[in-house]
Amino acid sequence: MDNRVTTQNSLVSVRNLSFSRGTTKIFDNISLDFERGKITAIMGPSGTGKTTLLKLIGGQLFPDQGTITVDGKNVHQLKRAELYDLRKRLGMLFQSGALLTDMNVYDNVAFPLREHTHLPESMIRSLVLMKLQAVGLRGARNLMPNELSGGMARRIALARAIALDPMMILYDEPFTGQDPISMGVLVHLIKSLNTTLGLTSIIVSHDVHDTSAIADYIYVLSGGKIVGQGTPKEIQQSESEWVQQFMTGAADGPVHFHYPAKDYIDDLLSSGKRY
Amino acid sequence: MTSFLEYLGQSTRISFTKLGRASYFLVQILAGLLSLITRPRLLLKQLYSVGVLSFLIITISGLFVGMVLSLQGYYTLSDFGAEETLGVMVAASLVRELGPVVSGLLFAGRAGSALTAEIGLMKATEQLSGMEMMAVDPIRRIITPRFLAGLISMPLLAALFSAVGIIGGQMVGCGLLGVDEGAFWSQMQAGIDFRDDIINGVIKSLVFGFVSSWIALFEGYDAIPTSEGVSRATTRTVVNSAFSILGLDFILTALMFGEH
Numbered sequence: 418m419d420n421r422v423t424t425q426n427s428l429v430s431v432r433n434l435s436f437s438r439g440t441t442k443i444f445d446n447i448s449l450d451f452e453r454g455k456i457t458a459i460m461g462p463s464g465t466g467k468t469t470l471l472k473l474i475g476g477q478l479f480p481d482q483g484t485i486t487v488d489g490k491n492v493h494q495l496k497r498a499e500l501y502d503l504r505k506r507l508g509m510l511f512q513s514g515a516l517l518t519d520m521n522v523y524d525n526v527a528f529p530l531r532e533h534t535h536l537p538e539s540m541i542r543s544l545v546l547m548k549l550q551a552v553g554l555r556g557a558r559n560l561m562p563n564e565l566s567g568g569m570a571r572r573i574a575l576a577r578a579i580a581l582d583p584m585m586i587l588y589d590e591p592f593t594g595q596d597p598i599s600m601g602v603l604v605h606l607i608k609s610l611n612t613t614l615g616l617t618s619i620i621v622s623h624d625v626h627d628t629s630a631i632a633d634y635i636y637v638l639s640g641g642k643i644v645g646q647g648t649p650k651e652i653q654q655s656e657s658e659w660v661q662q663f664m665t666g667a668a669d670g671p672v673h674f675h676y677p678a679k680d681y682i683d684d685l686l687s688s689g690k691r692y
Numbered sequence: 693m694t695s696f697l698e699y700l701g702q703s704t705r706i707s708f709t710k711l712g713r714a715s716y717f718l719v720q721i722l723a724g725l726l727s728l729i730t731r732p733r734l735l736l737k738q739l740y741s742v743g744v745l746s747f748l749i750i751t752i753s754g755l756f757v758g759m760v761l762s763l764q765g766y767y768t769l770s771d772f773g774a775e776e777t778l779g780v781m782v783a784a785s786l787v788r789e790l791g792p793v794v795s796g797l798l799f800a801g802r803a804g805s806a807l808t809a810e811i812g813l814m815k816a817t818e819q820l821s822g823m824e825m826m827a828v829d830p831i832r833r834i835i836t837p838r839f840l841a842g843l844i845s846m847p848l849l850a851a852l853f854s855a856v857g858i859i860g861g862q863m864v865g866c867g868l869l870g871v872d873e874g875a876f877w878s879q880m881q882a883g884i885d886f887r888d889d890i891i892n893g894v895i896k897s898l899v900f901g902f903v904s905s906w907i908a909l910f911e912g913y914d915a916i917p918t919s920e921g922v923s924r925a926t927t928r929t930v931v932n933s934a935f936s937i938l939g940l941d942f943i944l945t946a947l948m949f950g951e952h
Contacts, residue, residue, distance in 0.1 A: 472821075475824075475825050477821065477824060477825070501827040501829075502827070504824070504825055504826065504827035505826075505827045507825065509822070509825040509826075511818045511821070511822055512818075513817055513818055515817065515818040515819050515821065515822030516819075517819055517822075517823075518814075518817070518819070528826070528828075529826045529827075529828070532826070532827075532828050532833075533827065533828075574822075577826075
């Protein structure tokens with residue numbers, strides 16, 4: 418086992434991680450560090466396994482090789498009860514919000530409190546209202562999840578994620594499909610929660626602009642490898658062609674516009690038989 | 693030829709891995725049963741949606757099945773002048789066979805498909821995954837209460853089916869066809885044995901409830917989390933439950949009523 422720790426202050430460290438799905442290699446021997454109290458972003462195009470990384474950190478998937486330690490504990494060697502104890506200290510914001518559809522907003526936020534604590538209902542009420550106030554949706558407590566907009570659902574899910582006062586929150590594509598206003602609200606929320614609650618945040622995203630506005634450190638992933646890392650400023654100035662294409666959103670570059678195919682002219686002139 | 697063998701081998705292997713996953717899933721469900729004692733509310737909610745909501749379909753089907761049985765039975769029995777045994781014939785058919793089997797099939801179609809779709813969609817919308825990340829075991833919180841609710845509901849629904857069916861049979865037999873009411877009931881009383889007929893019927897319905905709840909929940913939990921995947925899983929639930937119920941019914945009947 419490789420026990421190098423590059424940063425003394427890292428809450429999560431990933432060492433020599435490899436993971437594959439079927440024959441596709443999703444991660445190929447990568448190492449990353451996530452510092453305490455900071456917002457670290459993992460960026461890369463769709464399909465690079467960003468969500469998979471979060472599931473590996475949360476212990477929902479097992480790596481083929483390598484170790485992931487969270488707060489000094491090797492996630493994949495924990496016993497089930499220990500893993501569940503660790504998860505109580507992690508919050509995860511899913512892309513869809515993952516609210517329980519048979520409960521209203523209030524009960525959704527109260528869910529982790531009711532499952533894991535024996536607090537009296539009056540105290541749960543105060544806690545739930547405080548968390549909802551933090552995301553600005555105290556007035557929406559009686560709505561059902563299907564009555565919420567995508568942005569609101571994510572904010573409610575965020576309130577639920579902070580219900581147990583976690584040490585870290587994992588955000589899975591928090592900005593995807595948001596209108597500019599809800600986007601602004603979420604960006605502001607993630608930043609302010611991180612500061613006021615003293616959290617550590619990991620954001621997985623392909624939204625270059627908004628993520629680099631709040632991230633302290635960025636890893637850019639592609640094809641199972643880290644192709645760039647650094648502070649947002651360093652990433653902006655990166656010399657890697659790949660990182661440049663990703664950050665500027667150019668249509669062609671190291672990542673080609675065309676899906677691999679045979680020669681265009683040949684293809685047009687061929688008989689059109691299926692092959 | 694080799695490709696056929698390859699295909700055969702591969703599909704056998706896939707079926708067996710699935711059976712393995714299903715068995716492990718069942719073990720996890722059973723392991724969670726004890727923890728349900730402290731949270732009866734979870735069970736009550738499921739008893740309502742799995743059991744109470746199936747009342748109507750079971751009652752109406754039971755009534756019609758009983759009425760048809762009586763009608764068909766009467767024509768055959770009256771050829772031999774034995775129409776007075778109509779009561780015992782209707783009751784035995786219902787309690788031994790039709791009650792458990794037909795209500796099992798209806799249960800799979802009504803409640804089983806709903807369970808699969810619900811669990812499959814919870815998986816597709818990351819609700820199960822979200823629970824795991826909140827350190828809540830989805831099997832204990834979601835699956836086990838539904839399983840137990842199915843297990844408890846099924847014998848009750850089968851009993852309801854048989855009871856309503858007998859009433860339907862009596863309505864047609866005595867009301868419409870003029871079989872003597874006293875003979876109808878007393879023949880039934882004399883001909884139906886509590887241990888041999890009723891208990892065996894209850895055992896059958898318990899087995900069917902166990903199997904169809906297990907299949908429904910597993911198919912939902914194992915579904916590919918897309919709309920197509922959930923729709924296929926729902927179909928598989930109904931088809932596999934029907935096959936299992938009919939196949940098990942044959943085996944159970946052979947074991948229970950063999951020596952008569």
